[in-house]
Amino acid sequence: MGHGGGGMLSAELVRDVFAPAFGGEHLAQLGDSAVLDLGGARIAFSTDTYVVRPLFFPGGSIGDLAVNGTVNDLAMSGAVPAYLSCGFVLEEGVDLDTVARIAEALGAAARRAGVEVVTGDTKVVESGHGDGVYVNTSGVGLVAPGVDIRPQRARPGDVVIVSGPVGVHGIAVMSVREGLEFGVEISSDCAPLGDLVRVLLAAVPDVHVLRDPTRGGLAAALNEIAAAAGVGVTVEERAVPVPAEVANACAILGLDPWYVANEGKLVAFVPPEHADAALAALRAHPLGAQAAVIGACTDQHPGMVVARTGLGGTRVVDLPLGEQLPRIC
Amino acid sequence: MGHGGGGMLSAELVRDVFAPAFGGEHLAQLGDSAVLDLGGARIAFSTDTYVVRPLFFPGGSIGDLAVNGTVNDLAMSGAVPAYLSCGFVLEEGVDLDTVARIAEALGAAARRAGVEVVTGDTKVVESGHGDGVYVNTSGVGLVAPGVDIRPQRARPGDVVIVSGPVGVHGIAVMSVREGLEFGVEISSDCAPLGDLVRVLLAAVPDVHVLRDPTRGGLAAALNEIAAAAGVGVTVEERAVPVPAEVANACAILGLDPWYVANEGKLVAFVPPEHADAALAALRAHPLGAQAAVIGACTDQHPGMVVARTGLGGTRVVDLPLGEQLPRIC
Structure with a gap:
């Protein structure tokens, strides 16, 4: 099951089996x-x-x-x-x-x-x-002409923004599948992001990277970008919006919300001078009302995602090996 | 199983369930x-x-x-x-x-x-x-600009050409699936037709209809075109190329080769004045070497496909209800 989970085993399957068989320059872009x-x-x-x-x-x-x-x-x-x-x-x-x-x-x-x-x-x-x-x-x-958004364009200094709370979709599916009750019903926030991206690009045409953190969640998305661009990513743990009901459900299930799939959220890497404009544009849209800056790109620890904990420590955020929640999308 | 077989039940599913749900003008084109x-x-x-x-x-x-x-x-x-x-x-x-x-x-x-x-x-x-x-x-x-090929463009008088023998792919899959032996191994003629179409259009830009007779075979393809354009199609039974080994296998299995799936053959409807040029262009290509004129479009019996038998009689060629050979493609 792990080979379809969006984590390390998925990446190996693509790198070792599909990419060599199919060849071609475009597949190597590795974008969504x-x-x-x-x-x-x-x-x-x-x-x-x-x-x-x-x-x-x-x-x-x-x-x-x-x-x-x-x-x-x-x-x-x-x-x-x-x-x-x-x-x-x-x-x-x-x-x-x-x-x-x-x-x-x-x-x-x-x-x-x-x-x-x-x-x-x-x-x-x-x-x-x-x-x-x-x-x-x-x-x-x-x-549109001039738009060039792909994982490889992340640069040290880029500000990392998430468009809203993470983990909601995955927990919504999981709860009904497993017949779990968490006191409140958690409803999927599944949504189309075309209009949100249109608004963002109108405000900040030079967005470097966009990624929707689906399978493998926020952790996989950030790791893929770090690896593709050869940059480090530092995340302020307390800045990542996680709804209380998702945090509670994850605590019960033994899951980490950063690894739970989303569908209706995006992560944006923008040049620091445009970060305020990007955040304002996202927040002005109903689907980005709770957008937050969660971290930055660095030339330290290239290819690696590091979280700064509330206590001032750091921890490495790994690419998930397999998947926490199979068949979530 | 019949709902996926490319026959009448498939058509009903599209018409009654998918088309109303999805709406839109393009889906209604009903082309491949x-x-x-x-x-x-x-x-x-x-x-x-x-x-x-x-x-x-x-x-x-x-x-x-x-x-x-x-x-x-x-x-x-x-x-x-x-x-x-x-x-x-x-x-x-x-x-x-x-x-x-x-x-x-x-x-x-x-x-x-x-x-x-x-x-x-x-x-x-x-x-x-x-x-x-x-x-x-x-x-x-x-x-390319000017090219307008779709089932609705079939016109009375159009000549119907098939690019080669029918039924080979379906029988090849069927024989190995069922462990059947027919004396000779029948190998699938599965092939890409892009280059054959390129050559055909270079000779005859005004091709009206092209269709590859996959699920439901030649019979389904001709019926779909007849229904879409509101024309009749008359087929000379003896003109349809069916390899002897396919005919034999079909006789043993109780199948009609006109309903067996192909992948690597096409049916072309061309204006009568361009029929010779179309046939010559197809025959000059390795994938069309055995191309044959098999019939014509008529304003008689609109929406219906009629075969003229070797004995001078006629029979109606129905759209298959379900499928003869499930999971053939």
Whole structure:
């Protein structure tokens, strides 16, 4: 299971198996989406398969995730998401009403995100060879001239901003899957980030890196950026917004909220002189109201993420080995 | 199972569930790929999930299919295929050597087809919730100005050409899956059609319709075109190339070769005045050496496909209800 968890085993699979087999310069970009030239247009292109369990959870469904996950991968390249494809794998015997509810959620999420589902495919596999419904979406979007957002562009001095509290989506799915009750219902904050990115880029065109901390959470996202750019990242532990109910649930479950998946949050690396403008732009948007500066890039400890604890100490924030929460997206 | 078979149940699922939920003008085009404007470029966009069983078969593998299937969907819009995404769903416990062999086949097929795999995703599901490996690929390509190829453009008088013998791929997969022996090994003719389409369009820019007869075979492809354009299609039964070994295998299995899936063949509808040029262009290419005129479009029996038998009679060629051969692509 660890090979799909977005952690170290996932990275090894890509590095050792897929990258050598596929070759090519674009795959090596390692961004959430590839930015390509096609007929003179700069397009972003991304894909994700959604295997979340259960299919419906507080605050959303696999249909919402399938739109927002791919839309957000495009937005993390600075693209304006435009079109989605949609491929269903249905397990024989799945209730067609369930499929219809997912399709409706997917359609509604697409309209909210301002994208159009333009092409699709459906396959059916025998009972026992699927898990109800898997959904793949791929997306294309348009990248404005001059925008160059990718992990490799992180620079020492960059200010690290997160757009809001982390860990909510993962805990929402986990709680309903495991039948856990934490006193309050935790609802997924799954959301499309295209508009938030548009507003951010209007204020600060020279954003260096954007990343949505999905599988592997904030910890994996920061580690991937540190490794790709060869910079260190220092995080002020107390600055990272973690809602009390997420912190409580994580304490009960023995999880670290920094490793819990999000879908509807972003991490931005911006030059220090633009940090205030970036923070103000994010906070002026409903999806970034609780944005916070959580740290900075440094030329110390390249490739490594270090947290400064409340007591003044430091600890290394590792890339997760496998995954804490399987099948969360 | 029938809902994924490319026949009537598939069409109902799209018409009754997906199309109303997703809305939008492009989905209604019902082509193998959508043709879109993005930043001034005309791009084709398509997706397919591959659940073929077994993963390796004579003449190919799921890796070859995952490239050629999506590349061919793009080519059927007259696009020059350019970039692919690739999403793997791995079943926990699958042999990593198997994954590596598939990835290598996929990479080699991409190089043969002249496309680049630029973005990817891997998910792992628990043992018993998958079937080894499922692969989704989506693709984008560029459509030249003036090219307008889609099912709705079929016109009475159009000549119907098939690029070679039908039924080979489906029977190749079926024979190894069921452990059948037909005296000779039947090897899949799975191939990328981008170059064949390029050559065809260079000779005859005004091709009306292209379709690769995959799930549901030749019969489904012709029915879909007849329904989309509101024209009748008449097929000369004896003109349809069916290799003797495919005919024999079908006779043993009780299948009709016109309903067996292909991957590496195309059907073209061309204006009658360009039929000779189209046939010559196809035959001059290795992948179209056995191209044949198999029929024509008519204003008689709109929406219906009629075969003229060798004895001078006629029979209706129905859209298949479900599928003859599940999980063939």
